[in-house]
Amino acid sequence: MSAAARAGVGAVEIDSVVKVFKRNRLAIQALSETSVDFREGEFVSLIGPSGCGKSTLLKLIAGLDTPTSGEVRVGGNPVRSPLRTASVAFQKPTLLSWRTVLDNILLPVEIRDGRPSRADRAYAHELIEMMGLQDFASHYPKELSGGMEQRAAIARSLVTRPELLLMDEPFGALDEFTREDLNEELLKLWEAEPKTVVFVTHSISEAVFLSDRIMVMSARPGRISDVIEVDLPRPRTPEIRTSAEFNELVRLGRISLEAAKAEHETAAHA
Numbered sequence: 007m008s009a010a011a012r013a014g015v016g017a018v019e020i021d022s023v024v025k026v027f028k029r030n031r032l033a034i035q036a037l038s039e040t041s042v043d044f045r046e047g048e049f050v051s052l053i054g055p056s057g058c059g060k061s062t063l064l065k066l067i068a069g070l071d072t073p074t075s076g077e078v079r080v081g082g083n084p085v086r087s088p089l090r091t092a093s094v095a096f097q098k099p100t101l102l103s104w105r106t107v108l109d110n111i112l113l114p115v116e117i118r119d120g121r122p123s124r125a126d127r128a129y130a131h132e133l134i135e136m137m138g139l140q141d142f143a144s145h146y147p148k149e150l151s152g153g154m155e156q157r158a159a160i161a162r163s164l165v166t167r168p169e170l171l172l173m174d175e176p177f178g179a180l181d182e183f184t185r186e187d188l189n190e191e192l193l194k195l196w197e198a199e200p201k202t203v204v205f206v207t208h209s210i211s212e213a214v215f216l217s218d219r220i221m222v223m224s225a226r227p228g229r230i231s232d233v234i235e236v237d238l239p240r241p242r243t244p245e246i247r248t249s250a251e252f253n254e255l256v257r258l259g260r261i262s263l264e265a266a267k268a269e270h271e272t273a274a275h276a
């Protein structure tokens with residue numbers, strides 16, 4: 007059996023990874039030695055204080071940067087260049103202003119294959135429908151609200167059916183109601199076609215609502231300081247946010263995040 011088949015194509019292994027950025031003579035250690043595995047098809051959130059290395063970890067997984075030491079493996083294979091099987095969604099939707107919603111969504115397919123097939127176009131329309139953008143497929147980005155732009159960007163990140171979806175605070179710039187709506191839509195899409203998702207957020211309640219596990223990172227140099235298992239039943243509906251179990255997990259997340267920050271403050275004063 008190949009390494010990929012053993013690990014599952016979307017499984018992520020972070021093996022003793024350290025990341026140090028060097029600028030002029032200054033060295034900034036973003037990640038201290040970090041080892042963690044994400045299972046295939048799992049929804050994992052990363053939370054932690056600002057600057058603790060969440061985006062850095064995401065970029066290392068995507069192959070957009072390389073570790074200073076250690077190794078990242080996806081599907082059992084070492085990541086040495088940008089992963090073709092992964093898709094990355096950022097906080098800014100970065101749609102191309104001169105392309106319609108449909109053509110923006112199809113762009114990754116064009117980059118991959120040159121020309122979208124009939125099946126690709128059908129899938130893009132399906133995603134547009136699932137994202138509630140059916141009346142806007144031929145509109146341009148400037149005609150959309152912020153939430154609609156982000157919906158289009160999520161559809162774009164899914165159109166190639168990636169094994170691994172890496173999301174860096176995709177809903178961070180949206181108001182709370184739009185964010186909650188998009189959380190629900192993202193879960194529906196993930197439940198319809200499960201894939202490994204690594205989701206960076208500053209919102210503990212968003213992490214609880216979405217995730218199977220929440221990785222809490224300590225302040226820079228970051229490492230995984232705590233793992234919270236979210237054993238809430240799926241499919242999750244908006245009502246779950248008012249349950250005692252949900253709110254207990256949010257409370258635990260807060261305590262863990264405070265502990266992660268305090269750990270750094272203690273170290274800084276030692």
Ligand SMILES: Nc1ncnc2c1ncn2[C@@H]1O[C@H](COP(=O)(O)OP(=O)(O)OP(=O)(O)O)[C@@H](O)[C@H]1O
Nearest residue numbers: 027029034036055056057058059060061062063226
């Ligand atoms: N290309 C780079 N060159 C130099 N330093 C960098 C680079 N990228 C990140 N860093 C530094 O590494 C540390 C971790 O940054 P990173 O963006 O991963 O943190 P983060 O946890 O995602 O932060 P935030 O929550 O504020 O978005 C920071 O101190 C940052 O300044």
